[in-house]
Amino acid sequence: MTDPEVLGTGPRDVSGSPGERVSRLERVRGELGNPLFRNAYALMLNGGLTGLLGLGFWIAARHFHSHDDFGRNAAVIQAIMYIGGLTTLSYVLMRFLPQAGRSSGRLIVATYLFGAVLAALAGVFFLASLAWWDSPNFDHLTRPGNAVLFLVFIVAWNIFTQQDSSLTGLRHAPWVPVKNTVYGLVKFGFLAVLAWTFAPSDGILLATMLPVLLLVVPVDVVVFRRLLPEHVALTRRLHRTPTPREIGRYLQGDFVGTVASHSAINFIPLLVAAKVTEATNGYFAMAWIFGLMLDLLALNMAMSLTVEGSFDTENLARTCRDALRRTLMLLVPVSLLMALVAPYVLGLPFLFGPGFLHHAGPVLTLLALSTLPKALIELYVGVLRVRSRTRLVALIQVVRFAGVLVGVAVWVSDANLEAVGWSVLAVQSAVALTVLPALRRIIRPAPAVPAPARGGEEGER
Structure with missing residues (x-):
């Protein structure tokens, strides 16, 4: 008689045997062996490390600088990130690099040049419109020296941001947290030096942007000399050079959608900065940054879905199901924890103080809750990008941005800062309910194909 233990049908030891530990290790290896999860987890790790380093950076900055300097520096940094990221072609890189083969280098260079030139022009337009903003947070940019430095930072940030997309599109997303962790650590050194030397009032801005200038060239050396x-x-057999017409058709919808999505993240805080005082903006900026840390969990999985879905279009439904399952498993507990606990922790006296809890605590709670519906939207948008349905992507992103924009423009003030959180939560929830039926159809498994009947053959026998 065969031993049931050999067949695996007998009782198993579940007390942590070596076999079980090996099985767990194999499951972890299998999880990380899947490029969808490996790249997504790398991007999430990047978000986590960046968030922790950012938390430490802003806490230190708050203790080095006054409330007004803190809020003003945060507003200018937000302007640089908005304008510098406005013209990035991140999703073009993630959509076409997996298939571009030997054309990949030309594609990366073209997107860098296109994005940087347009970013510089957008920066000039912003400087010319400072009178319209009429905000004390931006008054010092009217000086020529500050204006030139502002434009240099915008161009550098544009390329620095597109490098993350190049690394992800090349399926080397684990390099992204390495790059941004080094950046986060270097910022601390600059902050400490600048706070006590020649730039005490602008130390936060310079500590944020000078490391970008130092790192942008070494990162591109790694991209072009090693990874490319x-x-x-690896992709020689998959080589398919995207034509300018194909990229242009993709951009018709994707660029509009990307601008709207980017504006929802980076223009909204600019508008808030123009409507509130420097001190209030400092509190709001921290709530917004921590809300974005949660958004990145969903956004990074959607980015990985776009890359892997483009690489293997035949298994898109299964890839999307896996992405949705992992996203919800990670995001639900983290979002609830952030909503319920983070405002009180950040309001402790040795962090941002009771002023944060009073002014920005409700905003952070509402932003954390809005991450859950946003996750569904981002995954659906990732599938649409794989299918090149970029006009629908644009429509979704424009609706989201416009809805929040109206809410902020109408209701936000120093006394009503939480209107930002209510606007984001309401808009994200409404759009998520709208796209949910389509997302369910996408992830539905294909019906099994019945095996051909063999009755006739058996009858002949």
Whole structure:
């Protein structure tokens, strides 16, 4: 008689045996062996490390600088990130690099040049419109020296941001947290030096942007000298050079959608900065940054879904199901914890103080809750990008941005800062309910194909 233990049908030891530990290790290896999860987890790790380093940076900055300097520096940094990221072609890189083969290098260079030139022009337009903003947070940018430095930072941030998309599109997303962790650590050193030397009032801005200038060239050396040749060799058989017409058609919808999505993240805080005082803006900026940390969990999984879905279009439904399952498993507990606990922790006297809890605590709670419906939207948008349905992507992103924009423009003030959170939560929830039926159809498993009947053959026998 065969031993049931050999067949695996007998009782198993569940007390942590070596076999079980090996099985767990194999499951972890299998999870990380899946490029969808490996790249998504790398991007999430990047978000987590960046968030922790950012928390430490802003806490230190708050203790080095006054309330007004803190809020003004935060507003200018937000302007640089908005304008510098406005013209990035991140999703073009993630959509076409997996298939571009030996054309990948030309595609990266073209997107860098396109994005940087347009970012500089957008920066000039912003400087010319400072009178319209009429905000003390931006008054000092009227000086020529500050204006030139502002434009240099915008161009550098544009390329620095597109590098993350290049690394992700080349399927080397684990490099992204390495790059941004180094950046986060270097910022601390600059902050400490600048706070006590020649730039005490602008130390936060310079500590944020000078490391970008230092790192942008070394990162591109890694991309072009090491990762790009490897990618070209691995994808030689998949080589498919995207035509300018194909990229242009993709951009017709994707660029509009990307601008709207980027504006929802980076223009909204600019508008808030123009409507509130410097001190209030400092509190709001922290709530917004921590809300974005949660958004990145969903957004990074959607980015990975776009890359892997483009690489393997036949298994898109299964890839989307896996992405949705992992996103909800991670996001639900983290979002609830952030909503219920984070405002009180950040309001402790040795962090941002009771003023944060009073002014920005409700905003952070509402932003954390809005992350859950946003996750569904981002995954649906990721599938649409794989299918090149970029006009629908644009429509979704424009509706989200416009809805929040109206809420902020009409209701936000120093006394009603939480209107930002209510606007975001209401708009994200409404759009999520609208796209949910379509997302369910996408992730539905394909019906099994019945095996051909063999009755006739058996009858002949």
